[in-house]
Amino acid sequence: MERTLSIIKPDGVGKNIIGEVIRRFETNGIKIAAMKMIHLTKPQAEGFYAVHKERPFFGSLTDFMTSGPIVVMVLQGEDVIAKNRKLMGATNFKEAEEGTIRKEFATDIEKNVVHGSDAPETAAFEIGYFFNDLEIQNR
Numbered sequence: 569m570e571r572t573l574s575i576i577k578p579d580g581v582g583k584n585i586i587g588e589v590i591r592r593f594e595t596n597g598i599k600i601a602a603m604k605m606i607h608l609t610k611p612q613a614e615g616f617y618a619v620h621k622e623r624p625f626f627g628s629l630t631d632f633m634t635s636g637p638i639v640v641m642v643l644q645g646e647d648v649i650a651k652n653r654k655l656m657g658a659t660n661f662k663e664a665e666e667g668t669i670r671k672e673f674a675t676d677i678e679k680n681v682v683h684g685s686d687a688p689e690t691a692a693f694e695i696g697y698f699f700n701d702l703e704i705q706n707r
C-alpha cells in the first residue's frame with residue numbers, strides 16, 4: 569500500500585472540476601485518505617515548491633498557487649504514485665495522453681489543474697507538509 573499527495577490547483581477549483589477529479593480517482597481504485605481546501609500564502613507555496621526555487625518559473629508558479637483556494641488530498645492504494653501520475657497525464661498538457669486530466673482540462677504548462685508527488689520520498693515530504701498522522705485515515 570502506498571500514499572501520494574494530490575493537489576487540485578486554483579485553476580481546477582475555479583473550473584468547478586473538484587468532483588470530476590475525485591471521481592477519476594475513486595473509479596480507478598484510489599482511496600481518499602485525507603482531504604481539505606486551503607488558500608496558500610506566498611511563503612507556504614514557496615516552501616512546498618522549494619525544490620524548484622532556482623527555476624525561472626518559480627515566482628510565477630508560486631503566485632499562481634496562491635491565486636485561489638486549492639484542494640489537497642492524500643491518496644492511498646497499490647502503486648498509487650504511478651497510478652495518479654497516469655491519470656494526471658504529462659506536466660505539459662500538450663504532451664499528455666488522451667483522456668488524462670491535464671489533456672482534458674489544462675490550458676497552460678503552469679495552469680495544469682493538478683499536482684501529484686513523483687516518488688515515495690517526495691510523497692512523504694509533501695504529505696507531511698499539509699497533514700499530520702491523525703488527519704490521515706488508513707483505507
Ligand code: CMP
Nearest residue numbers: 620625629659677678679680682683684
Ligand atoms: P507540478 O507537477 O505541480 O510541478 C511543478 C509545477 O511548475 C508544474 O506542475 C507546473 O504547474 C509548473 N511549471 C511551470 N512551467 C513549467 C515548466 N517549464 N516545466 C515544468 N513545470 C512548470
